Structure formats: structure tokens, C-alpha cells
Amino acid sequence: MPSADDxxxxxxxSDEPPPHDxxxxxxxxxRVMRRRFQEELAWLSVLAVAGGAALWVLWPVLQPxxxxxxxxxxxxxxxxxxxxxxxxxxxxxxSAAPGAVT
Amino acid sequence: MILTSLDESLVAxxxxxxxxxxxxxxxxxxxxxxxxxxxxxxxxALADDLAQETFLTAWGRIGRLKEGASVRAWLCGIGYxxxxxxxxxxxxxxxxxxxxxxERDETKDAASxxxxxxxxxxxxxxxxQRACVALCLAADFSHSEASEALGIPLGTVKSHVTRGxxxxxxALEASHAxx
Numbered sequence: 001m002p003s004a005d006d007x008x009x010x011x012x013x014s015d016e017p018p019p020h021d022x023x024x025x026x027x028x029x030x031r032v033m034r035r036r037f038q039e040e041l042a043w044l045s046v047l048a049v050a051g052g053a054a055l056w057v058l059w060p061v062l063q064p065x066x067x068x069x070x071x072x073x074x075x076x077x078x079x080x081x082x083x084x085x086x087x088x089x090x091x092x093x094x095s096a097a098p099g100a101v102t
Numbered sequence: 103m104i105l106t107s108l109d110e111s112l113v114a115x116x117x118x119x120x121x122x123x124x125x126x127x128x129x130x131x132x133x134x135x136x137x138x139x140x141x142x143x144x145x146x147a148l149a150d151d152l153a154q155e156t157f158l159t160a161w162g163r164i165g166r167l168k169e170g171a172s173v174r175a176w177l178c179g180i181g182y183x184x185x186x187x188x189x190x191x192x193x194x195x196x197x198x199x200x201x202x203x204x205e206r207d208e209t210k211d212a213a214s215x216x217x218x219x220x221x222x223x224x225x226x227x228x229x230x231q232r233a234c235v236a237l238c239l240a241a242d243f244s245h246s247e248a249s250e251a252l253g254i255p256l257g258t259v260k261s262h263v264t265r266g267x268x269x270x271x272x273a274l275e276a277s278h279a280x281x
Contacts, residue, residue: 004271004274005239005267007216007274008220008239008240008267008270008271008274009239009240011214011216011217011220011274012137012141012220012239012240013240014217015137015140015217016133016137017132017133017136017137017140018133019133020129020133021132021133024132024136024150024153024154025125025128025129025132027154028128028132028153028154028157028158029121029124029125029128031154031157031158032121032124032157032158032161033121035158035161035162036121036161
């Protein structure tokens with residue numbers, strides 16, 4: 001004869017959810033991931049708006065500086081870009097060549 | 103002990119942003135949380151909805167969970183607050199009730215008299231008492247764990263459990279007497 005508490009416990013146990021329920025866990029994680037995506041999107045939007053506003057405010061100051069800098073740095077920047085392109089093109093060919101050491 | 107340390111390592115990983123660790127926590131605790139909410143609100147569809155919302159809230163608040171705290175009790179605490187909030191939303195309750203009744207009618211024949219008597223008796227208990235009974239009698243929570251989860255003083259939990267147990271047993275005896 002089971003005790004009253006055992007009877008109660010057995011009755012409560014009869015409607016327990018399964019110990020593992022993949023559809024339920026998947027539904028939860030789907031909502032968690034959606035929430036995470038929305039939060040990241042909101043954060044990136046705030047950053048983009050703040051960045052745009054900062055640029056708009058600072059543009060009168062930044063513009064003359066950038067113009068001056070670009071005149072001085074244009075040859076060096078051109079050479080740097082060419083060097084990078086050459087490195088990518090030649091590097092690719094050299095590594096693709098037969099017997100190349102990788 | 104091993105299970106607790108596994109929980110701690112999963113919580114630590116989830117606090118660092120690991121969705122995989124959180125997913126394992128969901129898998130490990132969904133049964134306890136859903137069982138508690140089913141008993142606390144008596145409506146399976148609503149209970150599962152509340153359990154999902156509880157996990158969603160837990161994901162947002164996982165950083166606040168203290169080291170060594172019981173994850174199960176923490177989740178049940180969040181779930182209980184969600185249940186109380188949902189109860190206040192009468193319109194939502196009514197919509198869910200219709201769904202619940204539809205599901206319930208299908209299973210009524212299969213359920214034993216005892217089970218129905220228990221469900222009816224649970225439904226008559228006040229919210230706090232019902233939650234204490236659901237945790238301490240059905241889910242093997244200690245009184246102090248239930249007190250921590252529900253935010254109710256320890257003495258009140260003990261008296262709720264004693265009175266709730268008495269009322270449930272009376273209901274079961276009455277059901278047997280009728281049969």
C-alpha cells in the first residue's frame with residue numbers, strides 16, 4: 001500500500017514532460033537566435049546612425065584635413081596599392097607554380 | 103555534484119555568449135520548468151509558452167546569475183513571475199483557456215479519477231500555495247530552494263506546503279469515497 005505522499009508523487013509524475021524534447025528546445029533556441037539577431041541589428045543600426053551623425057558634424061573640420069593629407073599621401077598610397085596588387089598576383093602564381101614551396 | 107558542476111560550466115560558457123551551452127541548459131532544465139509551470143497554471147499550452155518566454159528572458163539575464171546558484175530554482179522563479187503576469191492578462195487567459203479545454207476534453211477519458219481530482223484540487227489552491235506544492239511535493243525542491251525560487255519566506259513556504267498537501271489528500275480521499 002503506497003503512502004499518501006507516494007500517491008501524490010505518482011500522480012504528479014504522470015503528466016511530466018519528456019526529459020528530452022528536441023522540438024521544444026529547437027523552438028526555444030530559434031527564438032533566442034532571433035532575439036540575438038535583432039539585438040545585433042539594433043546595435044549596428046545605432047552605431048551606423050551615430051557614425052553618420054558624427055561624420056556630418058565633423059565634416060567641415062575633416063574635409064580640409066583630408067584634402068591636404070590626400071595630396072601628400074596620394075603617390076605613396078598609389079605605390080602601396082600597386083605593391084599589394086603585385087604581391088597578390090605574383091604570390092598566387094608563385095605558389096601555383098610546379099615545385100613551389102608552400 | 104557532477105550535475106551541478108556541469109550546470110556551472112554551462113552557465114559560465116553561456117555568460118561568455120555561447121548559444122550552444124545555453125541550448126544544453128535548455129535541454130537539461132526544460133522538463134523541470136515545464137512540469138512546474140503546468141502544475142502552477144494548470145494549462146499545458148500556456149505553460150509551454152511561458153516556459154519558452156522564461157528561457158528567452160533567462161538568455162537575456164544569464165549574466166546576472168550568481169556563481170553556484172541553482173539554475174533550476176532560478177528558471178522556476180522567472181517562470182513563476184511570468185505566470186503571475188500572464189494571469190493578470192485576462193484576455194490572454196481566456197484565449198488560452200479555450201485551447202486548453204479543447205485539449206483537455208480529448209484526454210479526459212484516459213485520465214484517472216485521481217488525476218482529475220488532483221487537478222481540480224490544485225486549481226482551488228491560491229497561487230503561492232500552488233507553486234509551493236508544485237515545487238516541493240511534485241518536483242523535490244527543498245523548502246529553502248522553493249523559497250529562493252519564488253521569493254517567499256521560508257516559513258510561509260513550509261506552511262503552504264503543509265496546507266496544500268492536506269487539501270490535496272482530502273480531495274483524493276473524497277474522490278475515492280465517491281467511487
